[in-house]
Amino acid sequence: MKIGLLFSGQGAQQAGMGTDLYEALPEYKSTIDRASEVLGYDLSDVMKDADKIAQTQYAQPAILSMSNAIVNALGSALQHPIAALGLSLGEYSALTAAGAMNFEQAVAIIKDRGQYMQTVGDANPGKMAAIMGEDQKLIEAVLAQLQAKGKQVFPANYNTFAQLVIGGIAADVDEATAALTAAGIKRTIDLPVSGAFHTPLLKDAAVQLSERLATEEFADVNYPVYSNTTSEPFIIADLHETLTKQIVSPTYFAQAMKKMLDAGVDTFIEVGPSDTLIKFAKKIAPKDVKRYAIKDLESFNEVKELLTAEEV
Structure with a gap:
């Protein structure tokens, strides 16, 4: 063993x-x-x-x-x-x-x-959401596009090869989940946390x-x-x-x-x-x-x- x-x-x-x-x-x-x-x-x-x-x-x-x-x-x-x-x-x-x-x-x-x-x-309240999907490069690309527009939302936890948690300012995380859904991501889950950890x-x-x-x-x-x-x-x-x-x-x-x-x-x-x-x-x-x-x-x-x- x-x-x-x-x-x-x-x-x-x-x-x-x-x-x-x-x-x-x-x-x-x-x-x-x-x-x-x-x-x-x-x-x-x-x-x-x-x-x-x-x-x-x-x-x-x-x-x-x-x-x-x-x-x-x-x-x-x-x-x-x-x-x-x-x-x-x-x-x-x-x-x-x-x-x-x-x-x-x-x-x-x-x-x-x-x-x-x-x-x-x-002092800096944030939000985190789990994004389900095997195409994590797509998730990263969508977040990079939002960051280029000044949005504060980031990859936070690569938990599995099909679950990537994102975090950032609450409104920006919401915008990201909407953009990811539009890009073809089928499932996102808001997480019950008090801050945007690992961002x-x-x-x-x-x-x-x-x-x-x-x-x-x-x-x-x-x-x-x-x-x-x-x-x-x-x-x-x-x-x-x-x-x-x-x-x-x-x-x-x-x-x-x-x-x-x-x-x-x-x-x-x-x-x-x-x-x-x-x-x-x-x-x-x-x-x-x-x-x-x-x-x-x-x-x-x-x-x-x-x-x-x-x-x-």
Whole structure:
């Protein structure tokens, strides 16, 4: 079994996430409690609060903490992965699990990152929409035409080779979806997000994050972690620059996952509050690639049993 770990991104959060894991697994509880000490508030309570967990400043630390708590709770049952990939915020979870930063360091960084993005997003409200269609060159061309007219709408997330999320000023995103429909795109979906993430509208948050990361030190990873920004494994010496660019640059999740498959991954395990990335994998990976998601106690026990049986 050649495992590629997947780490959920923002948007996966939901009220009550991880409650059954917290109550049943001591190592999971310990990890969440360590996060609470860094954050200065009870993270387990925030995870139950529908209003708070919907906010960027709370959602980001919650998802990172839950994802790493699951990995910690798996312990020795989790065989050594050969690669990892997170979606946006999930990159920090992946880098932490792989040893590039320690858990408390990651929580502190993400606490600040979430606040930067919350504040800048509130000051520069935007919109995002998922565009379904395999002709992504057409989508890019339509956006380029609108940008030439001064419109602020950009490619944001290459989630699969048939789903590209766009983002920008709300009116410009609406104009883009209308233009794309006229150009032959059959389906567009407005997304329930508060900002135009991974677009230039978040440039002020990128500046703040760059300053925040300037004094941080990072360690070598125990296995490759693929970057959304480059679709290649992170280079630790460039981590500060790459994570800063990530805030205002498109994510190339599909391209990075394809390279993980080329590197030999035959089993994907997503950890976090949802199974969104496993659904992406269904669109990207061959059918014989195994896919699992750990998002609650039931799925945790099922996957742990499978991993333990594989070791035997």
